[in-house]
Amino acid sequence: MAVYTAVPAEALGAFLKRYDQGELVSAKGIAEGVENSNYLVETTRGRFILTLYEKRVSAADLPFFLALVDQVDAAGVPAPRALLDSAGNAIGTLEGRPACLIQFLPGVSPSRPTxxxxxxxxxxxxxxxxxxxxxxxxxxxxxxxxxxxxxxxxxxxxxxxxxxxxxxxxxxxxxxxxxxxxxxxxxxxxxxxxxxxxxxxxxxxxxxxxxxxxxxxxxxxxxxxxxxxxxxxxxxxxxxxxxxxxxxxxxxxxxxxxxxxxxxxxxxxxxxxxxxxxxxxxxxxxxxxxxxxxxxxxxxxxxxxxxxxxxxxxxx
Amino acid sequence: MAVYTAVPAEALGAFLKRYDQGELVSAKGIAEGVENSNYLVETTRGRFILTLYEKRVSAADLPFFLALVDQVDAAGVPAPRALLDSAGNAIGTLEGRPACLIQFLPGVSPSRPTxxxxxxxxxxxxxxxxxxxxxxxxxxxxxxxxxxxxxxxxxxxxxxxxxxxxxxxxxxxxxxxxxxxxxxxxxxxxxxxxxxxxxxxxxxxxxxxxxxxxxxxxxxxxxxxxxxxxxxxxxxxxxxxxxxxxxxxxxxxxxxxxxxxxxxxxxxxxxxxxxxxxxxxxxxxxxxxxxxxxxxxxxxxxxxxxxxxxxxxxxx
The missing domain is CATH 3.90.1200.10 (Aminoglycoside phosphotransferase (APH), C-terminal lobe)
Incomplete structure (x- = not known):
């Protein structure tokens, strides 16, 4: 529940150039999820979650997680898929960490579910x-x-x-x-x-x-x-x-x-x-x-x- | 640089009803600014920053800050104005804290300015x-x-x-x-x-x-x-x-x-x-x-x- 890695705007802008998703408009570090660093990123083409994987998530496990989310989302259960860059890769590197640009999903979590x-x-x-x-x-x-x-x-x-x-x-x-x-x-x-x-x-x-x-x-x-x-x-x-x-x-x-x-x-x-x-x-x-x-x-x-x-x- | 007050989605939805800004679509706690709690909030009508003022900002000083930002923005220097609720108030209360719904501004901060x-x-x-x-x-x-x-x-x-x-x-x-x-x-x-x-x-x-x-x-x-x-x-x-x-x-x-x-x-x-x-x-x-x-x-x-x-x- 914290942002562990600060991503300079210049580095983020360069990272985004690998995706066909427009130019950087805004980026806010968000307090969300397990021990990863997450940013809510807006480009001229949409909104995305940028995740940098910190030490708790093993890089070796990432392909399992990404394939799983892809299959879930493809079946019509909305789940946050990682986008592919122009070279076809879902996992990039940013500030020395494995990083993915991920689909933004609307919705809020209930605090006291009905x-x-x-x-x-x-x-x-x-x-x-x-x-x-x-x-x-x-x-x-x-x-x-x-x-x-x-x-x-x-x-x-x-x-x-x-x-x-x-x-x-x-x-x-x-x-x-x-x-x-x-x-x-x-x-x-x-x-x-x-x-x-x-x-x-x-x-x-x-x-x-x-x-x-x-x-x-x-x-x-x-x-x-x-x-x-x-x-x-x-x-x-x-x-x-x-x-x-x-x-x-x-x-x-x-x-x-x-x-x-x-x-x-x-x-x-x-x-x-x-x-x-x-x-x-x-x-x-x-x-x-x-x-x-x-x-x-x-x-x-x-x-x-x-x-x-x-x-x-x-x-x- | 942290979110100090957790705002339940249900309370946030109710708070937003006081503004003529549509229904809650998304809310992410953001790691930004001085010791306040900030959320990037999306409604069916736009994006906003929700700020809950924690102890470092004195409630007595808020009118000064809000009037100043209004004057700056009105003069054409983009600054994040607080929105008025339907009763005409800029400062509300959420989770026991003074809270404002604030205009979202695009842009990123340079890390190494040119x-x-x-x-x-x-x-x-x-x-x-x-x-x-x-x-x-x-x-x-x-x-x-x-x-x-x-x-x-x-x-x-x-x-x-x-x-x-x-x-x-x-x-x-x-x-x-x-x-x-x-x-x-x-x-x-x-x-x-x-x-x-x-x-x-x-x-x-x-x-x-x-x-x-x-x-x-x-x-x-x-x-x-x-x-x-x-x-x-x-x-x-x-x-x-x-x-x-x-x-x-x-x-x-x-x-x-x-x-x-x-x-x-x-x-x-x-x-x-x-x-x-x-x-x-x-x-x-x-x-x-x-x-x-x-x-x-x-x-x-x-x-x-x-x-x-x-x-x-x-x-x-």
């Missing part, structure tokens, strides 16, 4: 899954279940400075999730991070799915669980009336949900809570309290975890 | 001074010469952690500037911060002067000196060939420069160097090194100060 918005977003996830059903490249989920215990160990007992007893609570929840994990469910390409932040909407209509930089190959229904954990609760962790069911219904109506997938949603959602609690706890422990960067509260996900543990029948 | 760009920017400062010649509201310069010694004392000897002996060097330079300060020169409304960052250009043409939040009433030629100190040097503090003279010529050709103003430019520029060195040093000492905020190097202005001290004839 049931109608959740239904549309769930349906969009179903369309995304349909769009990538024949997508053959694969990418392991670095933040999947196999990575959670090592991440908990790396956080260590220091995690108890966030809340007393937190280490043991996560440890116990993780042990239960590890025992019950539905390894036999269908695996597919998933977005893995479809928070409201990453869904652009106008009113109740989805106008774009963005930020595919956690996309990977994992249990398909886990994508529904991630989305449920991110959409169905307010910031305090209380469920928002009607939102969770609307999301799952929208998805199931569009893509379908196997009985065994639906049955596994509680444990998948508990896993999603552990994943986001752990990465937030890691960031929390490693970001100075006075840094001008918003630290996301790990405990918001502890409350969601407890809700899923207490409401195993929520998805029936 | 002489032609400096001439155009100097000329634009001349046009600005002409536009505000009859502007009657006044605002003291909180960061004017009377404030420099107290700020040096507040930084204290800790400033020597930036560079050994820095306190004594600034102390001596300030004493010299205080003795030579041209208090009798004409006083007027000045921008006081017209760095390249605050000048939007397309090619060699100025398309906007922005960020008037340091504007105040002070010696008019000090504005030329501030601009010279900010434009005429590269990031290492070496003068860029031809840029400083072009800037002063552009200004003088448009607005005029009295012989006594020109003669005072070296001491005014030394003062500008002390001002920016001190505020940067204060931020440096009070921003943690690991914060994800760019600390501007105070020593870039020490090198400029030394250049002015050694080149007192540069403005003849």
């Amino acid at each position: 049931a109608a918005q959740a239904a549309a977003a769930g349906e969009a996830l179903g369309r995304l899954h349909a769009a990538v059903a024949d997508f053959t490249p694969t990418r392991p989920n670095d933040l999947g279940i196999a990575g959670w215990r090592p991440l908990l160990e790396r956080c260590g007992r220091g995690i108890d400075t966030i809340a007393p007893g937190l280490f043991d609570r996560i440890d116990a929840a993780l042990a239960r999730v590890e025992r019950a994990w539905p390894h036999a469910l269908p695996v597919a390409t998933i977005h893995a991070d479809l928070f409201p932040d990453n869904v652009l909407m106008l009113g109740d209509a989805v106008t774009g799915l963005i930020d595919f930089y956690f996309a990977c190959t994992d249990i398909r229904a886990y994508d529904v669980a991630v989305m449920h954990s991110a959409w169905a609760f307010d910031t305090e962790g209380h469920p928002i009336d009607g939102v969770g069911p609307a999301l799952v219904s929208g998805y199931a109506a569009r893509f379908g949900l196997l009985a065994e997938e639906r049955a596994a949603l509680p444990v998948l959602a508990e896993g999603a809570c552990i994943r986001f609690m752990l990465t937030r706890a890691w960031d929390w422990l490693n970001t100075p309290a006075d840094a001008l960067v918003t630290r996301k509260d790990p405990l918001a996900y502890l409350r969601r975890l407890e809700w899923y543990q207490a409401n195993g029948d929520a998805f029936r | 002489a032609a760009q400096a001439a155009a920017a100097g000329e634009a400062l001349g046009r600005l001074h002409a536009a505000v010649a009859d502007f009657t509201p006044t605002r003291p310069n909180d960061l004017g010469i009377a404030g420099w010694r107290p700020l040096l004392e507040r930084c204290g000897r800790g400033i020597d952690t930036i560079a050994p002996g820095l306190f004594d060097r600034i102390d001596a330079a300030l004493a010299r500037v205080e003795r030579a300060w041209p208090h009798a020169l004409p006083v007027a409304t000045i921008h006081a911060d017209l760095f390249p960052d605050n000048v939007l250009m397309l090619g060699d043409a100025v398309t906007g002067l922005i960020d008037f939040y340091f504007a105040c009433t002070d010696i008019r030629a000090y504005d030329v000196a501030v601009m010279h100190s900010a434009w005429a040097f590269d990031t290492e503090g070496h003068p860029i060939d031809g840029v400083g003279p072009a800037l002063v010529s552009g200004y003088a050709a448009r607005f005029g420069l009295l012989a006594e103003e020109r003669a005072a430019l070296p001491v005014l520029a030394e003062g500008a160097c002390i001002r920016f060195m001190l505020t940067r040093a204060w931020d440096w000492l009070n921003t943690p090194a690991d914060a994800l905020v760019t600390r501007k190097d105070p020593l870039a202005y020490l090198r400029r100060l030394e250049w002015y001290q050694a080149n007192g004839d540069a403005f003849r």
Whole structure:
């Protein structure tokens, strides 16, 4: 949520000359997405997002992400495609970093989604899954279940400075999730991070799915669980009336949900809570309290975890 | 250079309803300007900058800034005017903060200005001074010469952690500037911060002067000196060939420069160097090194100060 690399206007103007997209009119660094540098760029021919990939996104993974977004968008689910320069390349170099000029999509992200918005977003996830059903490249989920215990160990007992007893609570929840994990469910390409932040909407209509930089190959229904954990609760962790069911219904109506997938949603959602609690706890422990960067509260996900543990029948 | 207040899309949509500017289409937090929160907002009717004023800008000063920008823009020097809502108010409230919906201006800021760009920017400062010649509201310069010694004392000897002996060097330079300060020169409304960052250009043409939040009433030629100190040097503090003279010529050709103003430019520029060195040093000492905020190097202005001290004839 910051601009890490300053791009001089002169360098940006030269970079744009490689694309057939007119002359530079305006460029504003925007606070958006994962740890990349993003600019909203206007040329005489349109508006674009310029992304410079910082160290968190591996350059080796970029072709996977770009091919995935292309396929999603080509299938009619609006997603931000990278433009090709006049030599036919999607990935260039700017200020020493891999850089892409990306399609601008209209829409804003709901802060407190309504049931109608959740239904549309769930349906969009179903369309995304349909769009990538024949997508053959694969990418392991670095933040999947196999990575959670090592991440908990790396956080260590220091995690108890966030809340007393937190280490043991996560440890116990993780042990239960590890025992019950539905390894036999269908695996597919998933977005893995479809928070409201990453869904652009106008009113109740989805106008774009963005930020595919956690996309990977994992249990398909886990994508529904991630989305449920991110959409169905307010910031305090209380469920928002009607939102969770609307999301799952929208998805199931569009893509379908196997009985065994639906049955596994509680444990998948508990896993999603552990994943986001752990990465937030890691960031929390490693970001100075006075840094001008918003630290996301790990405990918001502890409350969601407890809700899923207490409401195993929520998805029936 | 950060977004301090997150504005939910729902609250922004409601805020926009007070303006006759169409429906919300897109909103991106932008990393721009002083310590305000800024969004680039698109509606069905156009693009705008939404500014939420954080604690650094006093709400009591806002009417001064807005009236000034209105007068500048009305005189044909493009500046970002605040729009009036349907009740005729320029200042609203959003997320508990004073907020304005502001005209979007095209253009990008040069990172390494050319002489032609400096001439155009100097000329634009001349046009600005002409536009505000009859502007009657006044605002003291909180960061004017009377404030420099107290700020040096507040930084204290800790400033020597930036560079050994820095306190004594600034102390001596300030004493010299205080003795030579041209208090009798004409006083007027000045921008006081017209760095390249605050000048939007397309090619060699100025398309906007922005960020008037340091504007105040002070010696008019000090504005030329501030601009010279900010434009005429590269990031290492070496003068860029031809840029400083072009800037002063552009200004003088448009607005005029009295012989006594020109003669005072070296001491005014030394003062500008002390001002920016001190505020940067204060931020440096009070921003943690690991914060994800760019600390501007105070020593870039020490090198400029030394250049002015050694080149007192540069403005003849």
